[in-house]
Amino acid sequence: MIDAEKHKMNNKKFTLRRFGKLNGVSTWTIPVVLLVVLFIFSFVMGRYPISPLNVVKILGSHILPVFHFNSGILDTIVMQIRLPRILAAMIVGASLALSGVSFQGLFRNPLVSPDILGVSSGAGFGAALAILLSGNQLAIQVSAFCFALLAVGISYSIGKMVKGNPTLSLILAGMAIASLFGALLSLVKYVADPVNQLPAITYWLMGSLASVGQKGLLYAAVPMLIGITVLILIRWRFNVLAMGEEEAKALGVDTGRLRIIIVVCCTMITASAVCISGTIGWVGLVIPHIGRALVGPDHKKLLPVCLLIGAIFLLLIDDIARVVASVEIPIGILTAIVGIPFFILLLRKGQRGWA
Amino acid sequence: MNLTVCDASFHYDSTGNSGFKDVNFSLNDGQVMTILGPNGCGKTTLLKCLNRLTELHRGSITLDDQDISRLPRTLIAKSIGYVPQLHQPAFPFSVLDTVLVGRAPHLGLLESPSQQDMEIAEQSLKTMGIYHLKDKSYTQISGGERQLVIFARVLAQQPSLLLLDEPTSHLDFGNQIRLLHEVKKLAATGLPIIMTSHFPDHVFMVSDIVAIMKEGVFIDCGQPDEIITESNMQRVYGIPVNIHYVDGPVKRKICIPVTE
Numbered sequence: 121m122i123d124a125e126k127h128k129m130n131n132k133k134f135t136l137r138r139f140g141k142l143n144g145v146s147t148w149t150i151p152v153v154l155l156v157v158l159f160i161f162s163f164v165m166g167r168y169p170i171s172p173l174n175v176v177k178i179l180g181s182h183i184l185p186v187f188h189f190n191s192g193i194l195d196t197i198v199m200q201i202r203l204p205r206i207l208a209a210m211i212v213g214a215s216l217a218l219s220g221v222s223f224q225g226l227f228r229n230p231l232v233s234p235d236i237l238g239v240s241s242g243a244g245f246g247a248a249l250a251i252l253l254s255g256n257q258l259a260i261q262v263s264a265f266c267f268a269l270l271a272v273g274i275s276y277s278i279g280k281m282v283k284g285n286p287t288l289s290l291i292l293a294g295m296a297i298a299s300l301f302g303a304l305l306s307l308v309k310y311v312a313d314p315v316n317q318l319p320a321i322t323y324w325l326m327g328s329l330a331s332v333g334q335k336g337l338l339y340a341a342v343p344m345l346i347g348i349t350v351l352i353l354i355r356w357r358f359n360v361l362a363m364g365e366e367e368a369k370a371l372g373v374d375t376g377r378l379r380i381i382i383v384v385c386c387t388m389i390t391a392s393a394v395c396i397s398g399t400i401g402w403v404g405l406v407i408p409h410i411g412r413a414l415v416g417p418d419h420k421k422l423l424p425v426c427l428l429i430g431a432i433f434l435l436l437i438d439d440i441a442r443v444v445a446s447v448e449i450p451i452g453i454l455t456a457i458v459g460i461p462f463f464i465l466l467l468r469k470g471q472r473g474w475a
Numbered sequence: 476m477n478l479t480v481c482d483a484s485f486h487y488d489s490t491g492n493s494g495f496k497d498v499n500f501s502l503n504d505g506q507v508m509t510i511l512g513p514n515g516c517g518k519t520t521l522l523k524c525l526n527r528l529t530e531l532h533r534g535s536i537t538l539d540d541q542d543i544s545r546l547p548r549t550l551i552a553k554s555i556g557y558v559p560q561l562h563q564p565a566f567p568f569s570v571l572d573t574v575l576v577g578r579a580p581h582l583g584l585l586e587s588p589s590q591q592d593m594e595i596a597e598q599s600l601k602t603m604g605i606y607h608l609k610d611k612s613y614t615q616i617s618g619g620e621r622q623l624v625i626f627a628r629v630l631a632q633q634p635s636l637l638l639l640d641e642p643t644s645h646l647d648f649g650n651q652i653r654l655l656h657e658v659k660k661l662a663a664t665g666l667p668i669i670m671t672s673h674f675p676d677h678v679f680m681v682s683d684i685v686a687i688m689k690e691g692v693f694i695d696c697g698q699p700d701e702i703i704t705e706s707n708m709q710r711v712y713g714i715p716v717n718i719h720y721v722d723g724p725v726k727r728k729i730c731i732p733v734t735e
Contacts, residue, residue, distance in 0.1 A: 228565035356587035359572060360579045362565050369528055370559075371632070372552025372580030417566035420587050 147415055151428040155210075158435050162206045165439045168197055200334070207341075208332040208396060209438040210431040213403055215344050215393040217430025218423060219386035220404025221411060222351050225358040225419055226382050227287050234390040234404035237294035237383065241301035242271025243394040248308040248321045260324070261336060261395040268391035271297050276383060286365065286379070327398035327452030329438050340392040347389035351423065354381065358419035402455045403434060406463045413466055433459075476539060476554070476635040476667055478502045478525070483534035485520055485691075493517045495691035498534070502636075502669065502684070507662045509678045510671045511703075512688035513712060518671040519560065521688075522638045525669065526557045538636070552580035556634035560641050562625050567614040570624050574599060577631030592631075599630035603657065619650035626657065637661065639670035643677065655681050675703050675716075675730035687711055700728060 163175040178198045219234040227236070235241065246267025250260040275297040279290035312318045357378060360368050368375050390404070411426040434451075437458055441449045479501045487494040495517035502508050510518045523529040525536060527543050536543045538554055556577075564573065577599070578592040588596070600606045603623045608616055613624065622645060629637065642658070643651040659681050662668050672678060678685045678699050685703060686696040689711050695702050708716045708730065715733040 225566075353585045356582075357579075357584065359568065360576050362568070363573075363576060364563070364565075366523075366528055367557075367559060367562070368579075369548065370526055370552060370555075370557040371576065372549040374548055378584075412566075417568050418572050 147421060147425065148428075151425065151432060155428055155432050155435075158432060158439075159206065159210070162209075162435055162439050163198055163202050165443050166197075166202065168193075170194055170198065174198075204332055204334045204337050205329050205438070206435065208329050208337050209435045211337075211341060211344055212329070212393040212397045212400065213407075213430040213432070213434025213437075214427045215348065215389040215430070216400060216403040217407035217411075217426040217433070218348055218351055219390045221408035221419075221423060221426040222358070222382055222386050223404075224408050225362060226379065227291060228362060228364070229291070230409070231405075232291070233401070234386060235298065235399075235401075236291060237275040237387070238271035238297040238301055239268045239387055239390045240394055240399045240401075241298040241305065243268035243391060244325055244399055245271075245301045245305045245308065247324050247395075247398070248305050248312070251317050251320050251324065252308050252312050254317075257331060257333075257336070261340070264395040265391050267301070268394060269387060271301050272383065272387045272391075286376075290379075323450065324398045325452075326450030327400040327455075328441075328448070328450050329397050330448055332396050336396050340396045343388045344392045347385040347392075348427065350381065350385045351389075352427070354378070355419050355423040358423070362417075362419075398450075398452065400434070400452045400455055402459045403430060406459050407433060409463065410466060476504055478636060478667065478669075479537045480525070481535045481537070483521070483524065483531050483536060485517070485524055485529070485532050493520055493691065495521050495688070498693055500684070500686060500693070500696060502667045504665045504667055505662050506683045507658065507668045507670070507681050508684040508686065509682040509699075510669070510686045510688055511673070511675065511678060511711070512671075516688045517691040518688055519640055522557070522640050522669065522671060525638055526555050527551055528557070549580050552632070552634075554634055555636045555638060556629035556632045557638045558625055558629050558640060558642055560644060562621065564613055567612040570600070570605070570608045570611050570613060570616070571596060573613050573624055574628045574631050577628035580632060595633070596627075596631045599627040602630055603627040619646050622646055622650070622654065626654070630661075635666065637666055637668040637670075639668065641671050641673065643672065643674070651677075675708065675718075678703060679727045679729065703728070703730065 160172055160175055163179075164170055164172055174194060175198060178195055181195075182199065216234055220232075223232045223234055223236055224230060243264040246263040246265070247260050249267070250263035253259075255263065272294075275294040276290065278293035278297070279286070282289035282293065309318060309321055312321060357373065360371055360373050361375065361378065363371070365375055368378075393400075407426050407430045408422070410429055411422050414429075415421040415425050434455070437454050438451055440458070441451045441454050480498055483498040484496050485494045493515050498521060500508070510521065512518055520529060524531050525543075527536075527546075527548070530544065538546070538551075543551055571593075574596040575588045575592060578588050578595065582588065582592070597606065597609070600609060603626055605620060605623050605627065608620060608624070613621065616624070622642065626642075639658070643654055646654060655677060658668060658670070662681070682699050684697065685699045686693045687702060687707055688694070694711070695707055703718065705716055705718050708714070708718075717731045717733055718728055719731070720728050
């Protein structure tokens with residue numbers, strides 16, 4: 121008994137799970153509260169001053185018709201301008217984090233990010249091509265989405281053709297296809313008009329939530345929510361997959377089918393995220409590591425936690441992007457500048473192997 | 476549970492599985508069968524075929540008169556537990572989470588372990604005598620303890636047949652013997668067990684049937700006392716051995732290499 125207690129103590133010392141066991145407070149309380157507070161707070165951020173109380177009133181008036189709020193301008197700012205952007209930041213952050221943690225679980229590799237199979241490169245090329253052909257906002261998004269799917273589709277087919285370790289061949293195929301679309305992107309940049317098109321392409325690649333509108337968000341949210349729901353539902357299976365291809369099979373898992381489900385869901389949510397926000401790096405790689413430091417490697421807890429932290433992280437970053445300078449800073453730049461020092465701190469404090 | 480292997484053959488393939496040819500045997504409740512043979516003779520491939528991780532090229536494997544090539548994977552996993560040679564999980568899961576994974580064949584795609592599954596996992600930890608490691612991280616425990624954890628996982632799977640690929644290979648002397656005791660205890664509950672091994676002494680200790688495999692062929696198969704002979708060992712391993720019966724508390728044969 122004493123022995124068992126000692127082991128428990130040791131275990132606590134090694135992981136940062138204190139967070140999850142703070143005097144009986146559930147693991148979820150802190151991130152959920154943080155997200156809600158940040159959500160309200162994000163409406164306050166911006167040029168036009170709005171008090172938090174008014175934010176709650178306006179939001180309330182749309183949920184329950186009991187509240188009445190008569191201010192056309194404030195209502196427009198909150199509902200038409202700030203709400204889509206805040207929702208977009210949350211869902212994009214959650215999507216990237218979730219597909220990151222899913223891919224890391226699927227490939228059993230901590231260095232994997234959502235764009236390992238070429239999603240971002242495909243989307244980048246698609247968007248650049250649409251800009252080159254003078255497409256409008258919708259054309260850019262659709263083209264980015266289609267080429268993202270195409271890139272992953274090609275990676276997956278090549279990975280299937282190669283014999284041997286299926287996860288390894290998939291990663292190798294993904295790297296090759298990502299490089300290919302990277303080269304094609306360079307070609308588009310090379311031929312693009314350097315006055316108008318090239319800056320537009322460059323800006324898109326840096327990532328931004330500034331141009332997200334209600335409609336675009338609505339279209340992108342559907343595939344994202346479907347993908348997120350499926351991944352959350354099958355999350356325990358990641359623990360089985362983590363045992364390795366052969367052992368998972370011996371435990372009755374149809375690994376081939378599960379791999380397809382995961383790749384399709386991750387691709388769907390990442391491609392949708394990328395097509396409304398541009399390429400935002402780092403979130404999908406770093407959030408899973410933060411999640412693991414908080415709740416440990418059990419995917420049953422890890423996936424929901426990553427979903428929450430991803431949403432919090434990108435919402436926070438987007439707030440900073442909006443208010444810190446007089447000109448908006450591209451969000452892709454900020455995620456790295458803010459995320460990397462935090463990640464290094466975590467690595468230093470973290471426990472073993474998988475941060 | 477009866478397992479019957481009939482004329483099973485597998486050709487060497489590009490993925491590195493060594494082949495075997497015309498393997499025949501049958502195993503019933505509570506029997507322990509050991510497959511003995513030099514490295515690369517096809518033991519591991521045979522075990523994988525028994526579990527359909529690899530498909531046979533010819534012949535059949537039947538589980539209680541059902542051909543396993545026609546059984547869905549979940550059903551095979553409910554009946555057959557498999558402990559691989561090397562187990563390296565990518566994540567530092569807790570011991571309990573690792574054992575819980577053994578419940579996978581009993582859970583649907585969207586399900587995760589229930590309270591009942593949790594109790595089964597805890598019970599298997601207790602059976603293996605490692606309940607106190609429950610919350611430890613899998614990466615913090617010793618190699619011997621890991622092997623016991625994987626054993627607990629396969630118990631949580633509640634199979635009716637066990638396949639063990641060199642279960643003692645990464646254990647120290649004491650843990651090897653302890654593990655063999657567990658194997659014997661499990662067999663006593665009626666579970667048929669097939670394992671591969673490199674130690675003739677282990678065969679004398681736990682096996683009811685032994686098969687000697689060389690270059691993919693069963694060159695001899697039957698009761699250990701009759702099969703593990705000085706001439707057979709010389710033939711398979713190419714070294715001279717002496718086999719003696721030791722009386723007293725031991726009461727079994729032992730195999731000693733002859734050195735000059």
